[in-house]
Amino acid sequence: MKDTQEKLSTLTIALHWLVALTIIGLIAVGIYMEENEAFSLYPIHKSVGVLIFSVVLVRIVWRLINGWPEPLREYEVWEHSLAKLVHWVLIIGTVAFPLSGMIMSGAGGYGIPLFGLELVPMNVDPANAEKIVPYNKDIAGIAHEIHVLLGDIMIVAIILHVAGALKHHIADKDQTLRRMIGQQS
């Protein structure tokens, strides 16, 4: 069930790709909907973000129980340190993204939906149904800044991470990428 150096467990592989592809999708949708004021996409972005948060928590518990996948051989110190640093940024980012999103929308009064369910209700001004009243404007503002900043940080981290995976595959010709798609090394 646990990862070995030769083979990663199905759970590690499934969680990696489920979280990875969802995060990439949410970053793309997030930037698109914000730039184009595509408000119909907001509830979908928020709902998928809330859902993936629960998967991210399972992944972290699994990482704690299982440990990190072992490198396939001794790499240069800089290479190993950079890969580890990027893995930490990615893991922390997967927690901080949905958390900051929920705090921003919740405290901002915009509400947190989960596909039709209202986890946190909108706070509408009783005198003007068009007007959203923040529960806490300062906290919502800080969470918004963090959510936007994370977009930049995570895009850089994902580019470095994918470049590393391709370097293993193309330049080093090792099994690192194959191992992450379930093949035995």
Ligand code: HEM
């Ligand atoms: C892993 C989960 C998530 C990712 C990767 C993600 C990513 C992003 C990105 C990249 C943006 C564009 C930021 C920019 O302007 O540059 C964005 C916008 C936004 N996100 Fe998320 N998000 C996630 C979860 C959530 C959650 C759970 C919520 C709320 C419950 C949320 C609410 C929003 C809102 C309201 C905006 C638009 C902000 C604006 O109009 O200024 N996000 N998201």
Ligand code: HEM
């Ligand atoms: C399509 C792009 C991606 C590719 C090709 C890819 C590839 C890989 C590979 C080959 C490994 C194994 C490294 C090793 O054995 O040491 C790995 C590990 C990892 N990847 Fe990705 N990855 C991608 C996207 C992402 C994204 C978007 C995230 C985070 C949001 C992510 C987070 C991680 C983490 C945290 C690890 C460490 C092992 C684990 O926790 O499962 N990856 N990735």
